[in-house]
Amino acid sequence: MASQHLRDAADAIDEALQYESSWQRAEDHRARFGDGIEYYGASVGAIRATLRDTLRRYPALVHDDITALSSLLWSTPVYERRLAAIILLQGNLSVLVASDLTRLEGFLRSSILPDIAEGLAHDVIGPLVRSLDARDRPRADTVVARWARGDEPLLSRAAAVVDARS
Template identity: 30%
Template sequence: MIAAAESETPDPVAIQVAEEIDTALIALSDPDRAKGTRAYLHSDLNHYGVPVPEVRRVVRAAGKARPALTHADLVAVTRTLWTPTVHDTRLAACLWLEAHTDRLTLDDTALLAELVGESGTWALVDVLSGSVAARLLLREPRTEAVYRAWAAQDEMWLRRSGILAFMLGVRSADTFPRWFPVLGEIAEPLLDDTRFFVRKALGWVLREASKKHPDAVLAWTAAHVDRISGLTLREALKRVPEERKAPVLHAYRERA
C-alpha cells in the first residue's frame, strides 16, 4: 500500500488518489517489460513495466475524477506518488504535474528542481523539464531566471532541465522571438560541457526551434561551429534540408 513520506503529515486525499493510481498501474504490470525497461534505463528502481501512454491515461483519469483538488492536494499527490522507489509511480507523479501544469506557480519550480535532483534518469527528468517546466514558462515568464540558474549548475540533470525548459518556447512561432535569444545565451557557455545528456539536450532544443525557424538555427550553429560538438550539431540540424546545412557541416569538419 502506498503511503506518504514518514517525514510528512499524511494527507488522506493524496494517499487515496495515489493508491488508486498505484492499484491501476499494478493491474497493468508486465514483468517481462519491467525487466527490459529496468535494464534499458540502467535503473535501480523497481518497475511495473507499464507503457508511458497507459501511465498517462491512468493519471488523467484520476485527475478528471477529482477536478476540485486544491493546489496543496495536487502537490501532496505528487509527493505521495514519488515516495515509493518505483519507476512507474514516479513517472505517474511527473505526469500528474504535467496534467495540472495550469495550476502550478513560480514557487513550484522548487518542487520541480527537487524531483529532478532525485530522478537519476532522463525518462523522468525530460517530463519534468521538457513538458512541465516548459509549459510553466509559457504561463509564467518569471520562471526564466530559475531555469537560467538551473542551466548554470554543474549537476547534469538540473543543467539538462535548464535547457529543456525552453523547448516549447522556441518551438512555437509565436513565442520563438522571445525565447530563442534566451536559449542562445544559456547554450553558449554550455558548449564546452562534454557530457552526452547535456550535448543531446542542446541539440534537441535547437532541433525543435529549426522546425519553424531553420535560418536562425543555421546562423546560430554557424556562429559557434568552432566550439559546438558533433552530437549537438547533428541533432540541431537533423530537420534542416541537406543542401541548406551542408556549409555548416563542412565548416565543422574543416575546423582545426
C-alpha cells in the same frame, strides 16, 4: 502533509499500476533506461487511464492537492509512479505557479534517470515557465539559469531542455 484522501488516491494509483504491470515490459524498461529505480512494467496508456479514473473519483482537486499528490507519487522511486506524477502535473499546468519550481527542482534532483528528468523538464517545467506572466517569468528564468550553471547534470540538462523550448 498530505490528507488521507490524497494518500488513498496515491495508493489506488500505485495498486492499479502494479495490477497493469508486465514483468517483460519492466525488463524492457530496465534495459532501456537503466538501474537505480524500480519498474512495474505498466504501459503509458495504463498510467494515463489510471490517472483519468483516479481524477474522476477526486474531481475537486485544487493546486495544493495536485502538487501534494504528485509528491506522494514521486516519493517512491518507481518509474511508473514518477511518470504518473509528470502526467498529472502536465494535465494540470493551469494550476501551477512559479513557486512550484522549488518542488520541481526537488523532483529533478531526485529523478535518478535522465529520461525522467528530461520528461519533467519538457512536459511540465518548460510549459510552466513559458506560461508565467511578466512578474514571475524573470524569477523563473533566474532559477533555470542557475540550473544551467550548476554542476548537477540532471539540472543542467533540464535547463537546456527548458531553454531550447523557450
